[in-house]
Amino acid sequence: MDVHQSVWIDIGQLRRGMYIQLDLGWMEHPFPKGSFKIASHEQIGAIRSLGLSRLRYYPGQSDPASESDFAALQEQLPPGMTVAPDEAPASIGAEVPEPAIAAAATPTVTRMQEVEWLRSQRREQLANQQRSLERCERKFGEAMVRFRRLAAAVGEQPKSAADQAAELVQSCVAEVLGAGDSAIRLLSETMGDRSSEHPVNVMVVSLLLGKALALPATELQSLGMAAVLHDIGKTQVPERLRAMDEKFSASERIGYREHVAFGVALGKRMGLAPEVLLGMAQHHELVDGSGFPQGLRGEQMSQAGKILALVNLYDNLCNPARLVNAITPHEALSMIFAQMKSRFDTATLGAFIRLMGVYPPGSVVQLVNDAYGVVVSVNSARPLKPRVILHDQNVPRAEALIVDLEQRPDLGIRRSLKPAQLSASVREYLALRPRVCYYVERSGGLDRLGSQA
Numbered sequence: 473m474d475v476h477q478s479v480w481i482d483i484g485q486l487r488r489g490m491y492i493q494l495d496l497g498w499m500e501h502p503f504p505k506g507s508f509k510i511a512s513h514e515q516i517g518a519i520r521s522l523g524l525s526r527l528r529y530y531p532g533q534s535d536p537a538s539e540s541d542f543a544a545l546q547e548q549l550p551p552g553m554t555v556a557p558d559e560a561p562a563s564i565g566a567e568v569p570e571p572a573i574a575a576a577a578t579p580t581v582t583r584m585q586e587v588e589w590l591r592s593q594r595r596e597q598l599a600n601q602q603r604s605l606e607r608c609e610r611k612f613g614e615a616m617v618r619f620r621r622l623a624a625a626v627g628e629q630p631k632s633a634a635d636q637a638a639e640l641v642q643s644c645v646a647e648v649l650g651a652g653d654s655a656i657r658l659l660s661e662t663m664g665d666r667s668s669e670h671p672v673n674v675m676v677v678s679l680l681l682g683k684a685l686a687l688p689a690t691e692l693q694s695l696g697m698a699a700v701l702h703d704i705g706k707t708q709v710p711e712r713l714r715a716m717d718e719k720f721s722a723s724e725r726i727g728y729r730e731h732v733a734f735g736v737a738l739g740k741r742m743g744l745a746p747e748v749l750l751g752m753a754q755h756h757e758l759v760d761g762s763g764f765p766q767g768l769r770g771e772q773m774s775q776a777g778k779i780l781a782l783v784n785l786y787d788n789l790c791n792p793a794r795l796v797n798a799i800t801p802h803e804a805l806s807m808i809f810a811q812m813k814s815r816f817d818t819a820t821l822g823a824f825i826r827l828m829g830v831y832p833p834g835s836v837v838q839l840v841n842d843a844y845g846v847v848v849s850v851n852s853a854r855p856l857k858p859r860v861i862l863h864d865q866n867v868p869r870a871e872a873l874i875v876d877l878e879q880r881p882d883l884g885i886r887r888s889l890k891p892a893q894l895s896a897s898v899r900e901y902l903a904l905r906p907r908v909c910y911y912v913e914r915s916g917g918l919d920r921l922g923s924q925a
Contacts, residue, residue, distance in 0.1 A: 478528040486516045489535030493528040494519070502862070502875075503882050504841045509534065514879045521594070594873070601874055608657045608911040611647070615640060615675075615911075616668040619700060623668075626704060626738055634742035641675065641696035647912040648679045649689060656680055657913035658833035658848045660903040667706075667714075669909055670787055675699040676910050677827075678783045684823045684852075687775070695776045697744065698751025702780055705735025715793030732756060732765050751776030755784050758815040770817055778817040782808075782824055790834065790908045801832035801847075801908060802888040829855040834908040836889045844894060845875075846902040849913060854878045856885065863901050872901075 478493065486492070493507040501522055503515075507530075510516060519527070622636035648654050656677065678699040682692050706714045713720075713727045720728060732753060739749045754777025757763035759770030763781065770778070789804040799807070805828055813821055829850035831837055837845050837860065845860035857877040864872065877883055891904045 477532060478530050480526050481529045482526050483520055483524055485529075486510060486519060488512065488516075491530040491533035492519070493530070494522070494524075495528065496522065496524075502841060502843065502880075508882070511881055512879075515882060518880075597873055598871060604913060605657070605660065608913055609659050609661060612659055612672060612676075612909060612911040615644065615672045619668050619671055623704065623707065626707065626742065630738065630741040631743060634744060637697055637700055637742075638693075641693055641700055644675060644679055644912065645689060645692050645696055647914075648683050648692065650914060652914055654680065654683070654912050654914060655849050655852075656827070656833050656910045658846070659909040659911060661905065661909075666791060666793060666907065669907060670791060671700050671703060673787045673791070673908075673910055674702060674780070674783050676912060677787070678779050680912065681779055681783060681820070681824055681827055684827050685775070685779075685820065691747075691775070694745060694747045695751060695779060697748045698755070698776050699780055699783070701735065701739065701742075701744075701748070702752050702755040702784060703731065703735065704738055704752075705731040705733065708734035708738070716788075729756075729764050747774065747776065750774045751780055753777075755780040757781055759817050760814050762815060773817075775820075778820045782816050782820055785812075786824075786828075795906050798906070800835055800888065800890060801828070802830075802835040802837075803890075805830075805832055826852050826855065829858050831856075831858050831885060831888060833858075833910060836891055836894065836902070836904065837885045838887050838889055840884050840886050842886075844889070844898050844902065846904060848874060851876070851878050858885075861902060863898050869901050869903070 488510050491507070491509045494501050494503070496506065502518055510519075618636060618640045622633040622640070625636065626633040675696050679692055679696050682695045687695065709727060709731050713724060714731070716728055717724075732755070736749055736753050739752055744752075751774060753765075754763075754768065754773055757766065757768045757773055757777055758781060759773060759778065761767050761769045768777075773781075786804055786808065789799055789807065790801055792798055805825065808816070809821070809825065827850070829847070829852065831847045831850075833847050833849060835847045835858075837847060839845060839860075839862070843862050843864070845862040847858045847860050849859040851857055851859065854877075859874050859876045861872050862875055875883070877885070891899055894902075894904075
């Protein structure tokens with residue numbers, strides 16, 4: 473048979489090694505090209521989800537079938553459903569007229585059964601995905617409420633505020649150290665005001681970074697306390713001085729920097745441990761000596777100080793007081809690495825980049841197939857292959873599955889974008905918000921999906 477000659481086959485006959493053609497427009501499927509050789513079972517799932525009943529197959533450009541293909545196909549089916557070897561696509565590859573091929577394809581699983589099973593799998597994935605997101609957003613919201621309460625109490629009831637902070641941090645440490653892996657999860661809603669979002673963001677990311685650096689639970693608790701309380705001194709400075717502004721006069725700059733000393737003083741009234749006070753005192757210090765208030769160098773800084781200095785700056789770049797100055801998570805990480813890495817501890821910065829990935833959660837990206845997406849979670853082992861929500865005008869936003877790019881060898885990220893480069897409808901679909909908020913997601917919360925229907 474000529475290598476360019478094709479035959480029609482039923483969608484249920486797909487296997488790895490087949491060279492196929494999708495008679496669809498490029499916006500109607502997730503692959504870079506409409507014609508390609510199937511490389512994985514995840515690609516098969518993606519093709520089946522397109523709703524086609526049959527497609528073109530090129531035997532002359534395909535690999536021969538193997539017995540392992542039958543076993544792999546069987547594993548994808550529910551218990552009790554089988555595909556007999558002589559009924560599966562093993563016999564395809566010879567030059568057989570189209571009617572004969574259709575007649576040979578009479579698998580035990582009917583097309584309707586297979587479609588319904590795939591639909592049920594999708595429904596389950598969507599439900600798991602939504603439950604995980606709702607849990608993260610609920611936990612983040614609860615953390616912000618608890619922070620606002622302790623911040624309101626710190627002036628008149630410092631001991632009570634310290635107890636509330638310890639309980640808040642302990643619950644987050646438990647999330648980070650719970651069974652299975654944990655990852656940073658982007659939240660889809662703006663949860664509240666910056667004064668409570670920022671300390672919770674810094675606490676969550678610092679604890680995950682501390683875990684990545686193998687800090688023991690007791691040190692994580694101290695780190696979390698320093699993180700959530702690092703800016704508590706700002707309650708003692710005028711509101712106009714609570715966020716750094718490049719236009720500040722020399723006296724205003726001094727007034728802004730006083731929040732560090734005020735915070736340490738409040739921490740002492742709260743009865744905080746020395747290691748917590750040290751972390752709070754050093755959250756603006758930098759290892760090259762250019763930080764404040766003491767201009768410490770790396771060997772003089774505590775581990776908590778090194779972590780907080782990095783995480784605090786990162787969140788301030790992504791979520792500044794004036795949103796007009798905000799940059800994307802990808803831009804923030806790139807700026808830190810390219811222009812500021814001498815200011816941070818090498819080991820801490822390396823662990824942070826592995827934790828956040830090349831495209832941190834919240835990054836807006838364009839894939840090699842020109843689809844737009846937003847990164848929602850990071851695979852620390854494969855920093856170029858995060859998990860994303862993709863814009864697809866044919867799929868309602870509420871039904872959009874998270875796509876794990878590690879499971880999609882055909883997809884990769886072409887570039888990072890600014891939200892302003894997208895249309896309003898795409899921004900709304902991807903649920904892009906002015907501020908970026910994170911919480912801890914347990915392993916399994918995000919389905920490791922290889923396809924998107």
